[in-house]
Amino acid sequence: MQVAGKTAFITGGGGGIGGGIAEALVEKGARVVLADVDLDHAQAKAAELGDAALALTLDVTSLESWAAAKGATEARFGPVDILCNNAGISTPRMDLEEVPPELFARVLAINVTGVQNGIASFAGEMKARGSGHIVNTSSMNGLNPFGTFGAYSASKFAVLGLSDALRQECAPHGVGVSTLFPGLTKSRMSLDPKDGPAADPETLAALLPRMMDPVWSGRAVVRAIEEGQAYIVTHPDYRPIFAARCEEILAAFGDPAQPGYGTGASATMA
Template sequence: MDLAGRTALITGGGGGIGAGIAEAFVDKGMKVVITDINLDYACAEAERLGHGVLALQHDVTSLDSWAEVKRAALDAFGPVEVLCNNAGVAQAFKPLDQVAPDEFDRLMAINVRGVYNGVITFAPDMRERGHGHIVNTSSMNGLLAHGTFAAYSASKFAVAGLSEALRVELAPFGVGVSILYPGLTRSRMSEGQQPGLDAKTAEAIRSRMMQPVWLGRAVARAVETDQLHIITHPGHKAQVEARFQGILDAHGAPAEPGFVGGSIKID
């Protein structure tokens, strides 16, 4: 897809990865709408980027809010052709049985239901037009589950699975789907995730954070080339290989002796 002149909407665009995607899209000559639960953050990024970027307040858990930003984007720039479901929240590191039910529900509502809401708001129009692209932000935690981060990992594994299935569903209609798996990236979320760290440790962590615009440029390339998986932090490759090898190694004899059944294609 040639990005110049097309309209993109990016949730969670008031900083971090969302702002990096917005910057990369502006550099490609796109018309950009950035949304955020915090309108001040979105407006600050719009002012920084210039080029007529539109900033909107947006609660991704609310379908009414999705309808409002869709109308505003259409009025300002025309139909949204690239949707980036990027808004997300993290959690403090702690065992799953110490994650309160309301904290777990909030993670799922924003990180998973928020993506679903974006898809059902924009995918039908893209399917009807016969073109478009959706980018869903997962995480390296959507490929590698970590202890004391189970709820967040669950939400990001869900985004990855949802997105792979969605790509199969939309491909016949000329609509692409990509999954972004970011590692440690400079953002309010990553910098504020572990309050109380000593200054030396906090600075060591910050020094390992990738600048968001580089993730944005990787996303732009993926949309241009219809790339499914976007890996921006390849340093985790050995761990991913080990995980998948373990899954492959578990494919031994069937549980029922002599069983020869297989998958059934459902049209």
């Protein structure tokens, strides 16, 4: 699917990876809607991108907010061809038993239910038209879980699962689905010591040189949309960790737990 002339709706579009996706799409001739809970950030990014961009307020946890944003988008640009479910939050580093229940619920509400709300708002019409593409932002934490980020990892693994299921549902209708797995990227989330991988300014300073400019993640997303790629990995240096985890899981596929299971033989107990 070529993105030129298409309309893209991007959540968390006011900066970071969402802003990078918007910038990359505009480079290729698309129109973009920057939907963000912080309208000031969205408007600032839209001003950089010019008439091809529209900034809107969106609370991804609210279907009413989605409906309002969808209506405003269609009034300006027409139907949405590309949906990028990118908005998300992280947590400070802490062991799982220390995560307050309300924080765990908020992470799931934004990172998982927010994605589902976007799918519910746009996927049906894409399938009916027989065209479109949906990009859901997971994380390298959605492939490689890390201690002290359990709540965030849980939410990003959920995004992978629902994306894979959605791809099966959408494929017969000509609608593509991609899952984005970014690593360290310059964004409000990663640059804020209170809410990201950097626990303190010293750690942040050490991580900063490893953080990718978000426009490059955005360009990877555009390639995936145009080439129909299912998975987008922007930071291949995590591959050895992922490979080791996959090997450990595959090694668990040994003999069936029940003797004779799957062979038609009756199970016998010693």
